[in-house]
Amino acid sequence: MVQLQKGYRIAVALSVVGFLFLTRWLLASVTAPGVWVNYFGCGLCGMACGYGIVLSTQYYTDYAYEPVRSIAEASTTGHGTNIITGISVGMKSTCIPTLIITVSVLLAYHLAMACFLLFGAFMDEFSTFAGIPFTTVDIAVPEVLVSGLIGSMIIFFFTGLSISAVGKTAHQVVLEVRRQFQADPGIMTYKSKPDYKACVSLVTKAALEEMRLPAAVCVGTPIAVGLAFRIVGEWTNRPLLGAECLASYLMFGTVTGILMATFLDITGGAWDNAKKYVELGNFGGKNSEAHKASVTGDTVGDPFKDTAGPSLHVVIKLLSTTILVLGPLFISNQG
Known part of the structure; x- marks a missing residue:
C-alpha cells in the first residue's frame, strides 16, 4: 500500500502540472x-475528489483502521x-464519498463548469432532436417521478x-468439486490432479449465461420507459415527456448506482481484510471461531466486491449511452 500510495501521489502531481x-x-x-484558470480549478476539484475517495476507501477497507478491525472483533x-x-460499515462508508462529490460538484459549477457533463449532454441532444428547448426536469410530474423510481x-x-x-x-462449482473427490480419492492425497478444466469451463459458461438477463434488463428498461412515456406525451400534448422521464430515470439510477456500488465495493473489501486481520493472529488467528466467522463474511463479500459492485460502474455508463444513442426514439420532433 505504501508503494501504491507513492505511485498515486506522483501520478496526481504530474497530472496537476500537465x-x-x-x-x-x-x-x-x-x-x-x-x-x-477556472478550467484548471475544475480539474483540480476532480483530482482532489478522486484522491479523497481513495483515502476514504482505504480507511474503510484497510485493517490498520477501526472499521475493519471492528468487523474482525465482531467475528469473535x-x-x-x-x-x-460488515453491512453497517459498508453503509456508513457512503457518507464521506458523497460529501466529497457534493463539494467537488458545487466548486466546479461555480468555476465556468456551468453544467453537469452527463446531464448537460443529455438535455442538449434532446433539445436538438425535439427542436424545442429542454432545460428542466420537474419531478413533481407523476410520470417523471415514477420513471425515477424505476431507475432506482x-x-x-x-x-x-x-x-x-x-x-x-x-453451487455448481461445489457440486463439481465434490463429484471429483468422490470419483478420484487420490486428489486428497496429492496422488492425482483435479480436473481444473472442468471447473474453469463451468465458471466461464455460467458467467456468460447468467449475465444475459441483467444485461437485457439494463438495456431494455430505459427503452421501454422512454417509448411508453413518449406515447403518453403524444396523447397529452407533451412532446418532451419521454425525454423528461428518461432524464429522471438516468438521474435516479445514476445516484442510486453510485451509492450502491460504493456500499458493495467497500463492504466486500472490508470483510476480506477483516479475515486477513484475523489470520495475522488477532482474535485467535487461523482456525479459531473468529476466523471461521470472518471466512463467512469474506465469502459473502466476494460477489459484492468482485461482481455486483464493479458491474454497477458499467451499468451507470450503459444507461446514459443507451439513452443518448437511441434519443430520437423517445421524443416527438417539433422542429
Whole structure:
C-alpha cells in the first residue's frame, strides 16, 4: 500500500502540472484571459475528489483502521455479528464519498463548469432532436417521478441478479468439486490432479449465461420507459415527456448506482481484510471461531466486491449511452 500510495501521489502531481500546462496553452483567450484558470480549478476539484475517495476507501477497507478491525472483533461472537457489522460499515462508508462529490460538484459549477457533463449532454441532444428547448426536469410530474423510481429499482434488481448469478455458479462449482473427490480419492492425497478444466469451463459458461438477463434488463428498461412515456406525451400534448422521464430515470439510477456500488465495493473489501486481520493472529488467528466467522463474511463479500459492485460502474455508463444513442426514439420532433 505504501508503494501504491507513492505511485498515486506522483501520478496526481504530474497530472496537476500537465493539466496546468494544457489549460494555459489550449484554453487561454485574449477576450477572456482568466477562463483557463477556472478550467484548471475544475480539474483540480476532480483530482482532489478522486484522491479523497481513495483515502476514504482505504480507511474503510484497510485493517490498520477501526472499521475493519471492528468487523474482525465482531467475528469473535459469531457469523451473524460479522455480517451485521460488515453491512453497517459498508453503509456508513457512503457518507464521506458523497460529501466529497457534493463539494467537488458545487466548486466546479461555480468555476465556468456551468453544467453537469452527463446531464448537460443529455438535455442538449434532446433539445436538438425535439427542436424545442429542454432545460428542466420537474419531478413533481407523476410520470417523471415514477420513471425515477424505476431507475432506482433497476439498480437494486440488477444487483440482486448479479449476486444470485454468483451464488448459482458457486453451487455448481461445489457440486463439481465434490463429484471429483468422490470419483478420484487420490486428489486428497496429492496422488492425482483435479480436473481444473472442468471447473474453469463451468465458471466461464455460467458467467456468460447468467449475465444475459441483467444485461437485457439494463438495456431494455430505459427503452421501454422512454417509448411508453413518449406515447403518453403524444396523447397529452407533451412532446418532451419521454425525454423528461428518461432524464429522471438516468438521474435516479445514476445516484442510486453510485451509492450502491460504493456500499458493495467497500463492504466486500472490508470483510476480506477483516479475515486477513484475523489470520495475522488477532482474535485467535487461523482456525479459531473468529476466523471461521470472518471466512463467512469474506465469502459473502466476494460477489459484492468482485461482481455486483464493479458491474454497477458499467451499468451507470450503459444507461446514459443507451439513452443518448437511441434519443430520437423517445421524443416527438417539433422542429
